[in-house]
Amino acid sequence: MNINFKGAFFTTQKLLPVLKDGGALIFLSSVVANSGLVGMAVYNASKAALNSLARTLTHELAPRGIRVNAVNPGPIRTAILAKDGRTSADAEVLYDQFSTVVPLKRIGNSEEVAKLVTFLASDNATYISGAEVNIDGGMGVNPIM
Secondary structure: OHHHHHHHHHHHHHHHHOOHHHHHHHEEEEOHHOOOOOOOHHHHHHHHHHHHHHHHHHHHHHHHOOOOEEEEEEEEOOOHHOOOOOOHHHHHHHHHHHHHHOOOOOOHHHHHHHHHHHHHHHHHHOOOOEEEEEEEOOOOOOOOO
């Protein structure tokens, strides 16, 4: 909660006085904000809180023309798995498992997330505010069983 929610909240609080009207705020959240991940209750809740903050700020900052959006990555290949002590081979096994539930049958990469954030921050997205954009290869669209 301290990093994922409070860090974003207090950073935003300090940023707002210097953020130009017509600017954009983009929060990096996670697909677990809406779906949850077993054994990760606090992480899931922190991301849900972040998305709630984005929705609230969408209304509060609209008079200044500031657009607020949340980007919800799904499985993305990053160095995070190495930080919890996994070997690169262990990480690959996990990525392989995740890719079986992703309709595009692959793990995303950080460059793809960066391109989405860049788009949302650009003048090409001036009418997008209050969105929670999943970038998960379709993983959030589950077939009916």
